[in-house]
Amino acid sequence: MSAWDRFAFTFLNLEVARTYWLDIAAGISVTVFVGIVVVATGLSLGLVLAGLRSLGLRVVTWPILVFVDLFRSLPPLAIILVIYFGLPNVGIVLPSLVVLWLSLSAVLAAFAEEVFWAGITSVAPGQWLAARSTGLTFGQTFAHVILPQAAKLAVPPLTNRTITITKNVALGSAIGVSDILGQANSALAMSTNATPLTIGAIFYVILFLPLVVASRRLERRFAWGVAGS
């Protein structure tokens, strides 16, 4: 066999692809589902935490800071393993899908809180004064005056961070979640051929490349707003 033939047989084997591609495609729904739920949970929790922090109450701020620093400093895989293997021994048994969802949401929430907070603090204090002086409540001021301005600074880093963390859904394969990577791994074991990995990789690229390209555009569009920073 020539080098190319061997490469094609190993990574681009149509026979193997035909047998397993549907299984691997089934993993897409898991990856997409967990991804969407994590993004929704993580971003809203992050926003809520940032909002609470802007109240400026020490008893609220401290726990938020501990949460944020903890989940920004710990490797996601370590968090997943601690929750997955630790909790059953104290009587709490969670499905691996839920463990994955909780872990990644917490990580995304921690990063999102920081990004939102940076955006909020970048808004001039006069904006709060002006809005409150016209009779807007704290919540109204936050939603209609502060947040739109903060978003400008927050959107590019937030998109990047969200994509990075969503890609971590693949970590679920370590605790038996049948996402794309999990399915590809089982197919790999059964077929003793690397083609399932190629298929999995193609699915990941199809899923995430549009997001990466979109984030690049977004970054360029928002760039003028933070010029010189």
Add this chain to the structure above:
Amino acid sequence: MNALAGEFLNLDVMWRVMPMILAGLARSAVLCAVLLPIGLAGGIGAMLLSTSRVRAVRWAAIGAIDFFRAFPPLVLIVFVYAGLPFLGVELPTLASIAIAFFLNASSYFGEIYRAGIRSVPAGQAEAARSTGMTASQTFLSVTFPQAVRNVLPELISNTVELIKLTTLASIVSVPELLHSADLARSLTYNSSPLILAALIYFAILWPLVRLAGRLEHRLR
């Protein structure tokens, strides 16, 4: 409460598995010592290619960068680690991990450097060139140092991410810190080794996370 402490903060267990954990930590340190320089240097290469004056080179580089940013790092590691042996290429595990990290980290660091270069006003290079400095002297002494300073928080944050990524090596059975801790967990039927590993990661990474935050605040 006692059940919790016995499961998660069992000092006795922690003490017993300590040698294993420390060996894992040493292995993780070696991983970082190899992978971080590869990523930082690869990022400079990616930045130079993606800012090339030749359009074809620039577009190819940006395409490759986006491709590897879209690729989950774990998938990349598994792909290189599990795929190459089928080809008859027997690489040491560390080498396949290094390849995967090189592709991932270069892309992320490359984008950070590029943002840094863009943040340096054009007048800086102009002033340097007006004093007779060559293009490469200007880049090395004027543009690049300022670029790095401007994106130092992002460089530190990404370094933190890269250190976290070394835990993925555990999935391909490299006995690094997390892998050792997980092994210790399965031997002791107790989660304290994982907590111990988490504490070690936190002790190392938290100062870096804080430092990045502080620098970002100062630059803003």
Add this chain to the structure above:
Amino acid sequence: MLNPDGAGAPAGSRLLEARGIRKSYAALEVLRGVDLVVERGELVFLIGPSGSGKSTLLRCCNRLEEPSAGTLLVDGVDLMSPRIDINRARRQIGMVFQGFNLYPHLDALGNVTLALRKVLRLSRRDAEARAMETLALVHLQDKARSYPGQLSGGQQQRVGIARALALEPKIILMDEPTSALDPELVGSVLGVIRELRERGMTMVIASHEMGFARSAADRVLFLEGGVIVEQGTAEQVFTSAREARTRQFVQQIMH
């Protein structure tokens, strides 16, 4: 390359001889055949409305901007020659910028020594000794260790002048050196420029400091729409210009 005044003619007293300089950006022709000839020791003032091409002209003189056409001689050396080592040539031509363009990551001394070390390849000690002498010329020897962010605008611009001066150039080009400064800081920079003139430095300055031009400039050039509309002594251009456009412009900047 053809030399319009005869190839190989001695440089004589002409230090800068730019002729027929043209520069286009895409469809926009910014310079439309400008002659700028400067004698040794001369101080030439360049005035003209914003967008008339002053900065572009100055930047063409050391090929920071590539002229689309024209000839360019500095002390008899043809800068447009394909064989020219432009980095070597640029040592002879100092440049001072409107926005200072100091290196923010280096202190005042570092700003001045960088080219001395990288271009002239002086040792650190020699470079620092020369830089200190140059900083003394702009009255900033006691600010050598200050970073640009710790200096006032006037001090920053004087570091910028020292950075150019340290390479011992034959001519210095200044692009609106005082227009980014608060009014009370302008004097210190103009004072340094006047001292340079008294030491015989050749300079081309784009600036609208009319009072200074009156007392120090040998010649004033009025640039508009990419051509030199009029030139003469400061007195002639400011009070008895021939061209209506010149008079109109002078009127505007007097207020």
